[in-house]
Amino acid sequence: MPLHPDPTICAALASDLTAAGFTAEALRNAWGPVGDAAIGRGLRGPAIRALAGRDDALATLARMLGLGMPQPVTAVDAALPRTGVAGLVLLGLAAIDGDTARPIALIRPQEWSGEADAGAGEWWIASDLDEAALEGALPTDHVLGVGGASLTLAGLQLPAPTGRVLDLGTGCGIQALRARLYADEVVATDISTRALGFASLTAALNGVDGLEVRHGSLFEPVAGERFDRVVSNPPFVITPRGATAGGISVPAYEYRDGGAVGDDLVRQVVTGVAGVLADGGIAQFLG
């Protein structure tokens, strides 16, 4: 189901999430330290048990958006009075099955902190349902949420004002949001149109402007342009193919290799980045 990051509905959803106290700390308290640690390992059982018996707005949203569990339409309508399930459906984040609202994506709060002048805060990051929520294999166009590698690069990004930043392979948009704390403008690219939908939706949900998304591979979408910084968390855990895969056929996950073989993608990022860096520009990426 395609995403439609309508700014008005995103603003309504942001108001609802604020009113429900949908913060990282509130969720940690709601599903407890054991539930929180288990979610970090891709297990949601302890969190589900910790939330059992609660039908307040925070618990409904924790189950629906935090864990990806279907919830009664009436409960979600009550938890999101401005948006309603209808708003989630319009955004492409949920579907309705009779009396049940079925989540299509996760929204999780993500704490951030910058240098003194940038302060600290939280973003709501939207991404596809994870394996725990799907209870099965991921589709090939899966858009990842924030993981360990995402936080490593976000934490490495230079905390100093800059002009233009390119986020190559933006996924859910976490690096672009982090860059925009210090940059005048950010261009976020991806080969996945679904990823660009999530990055736009995440930006709108957090009221972040100055972030432009562009579709295409590697440096194609920004050919002829220059950036003061380039950040990228490209696919570097590559699916084995052919003989190295021992004859096992593995789908081509966009987030994992984007159809590239071996270290091709990282090699092309390393060798091509100078072509889009302004004089004195800096590239920061994982590999």
Ligand SMILES: C[S@@+](CC[C@H](N)C(=O)[O-])C[C@H]1O[C@@H](n2cnc3c(N)ncnc32)[C@H](O)[C@@H]1O
């Ligand atoms: C590991 S994810 C990183 C997502 C996000 N930037 C983060 O830090 O969490 C890699 C992203 O690169 C994208 N990607 C894969 N091949 C690409 C290519 N050739 N050009 C641009 N983006 C690509 C994938 O669709 C995916 O969104």
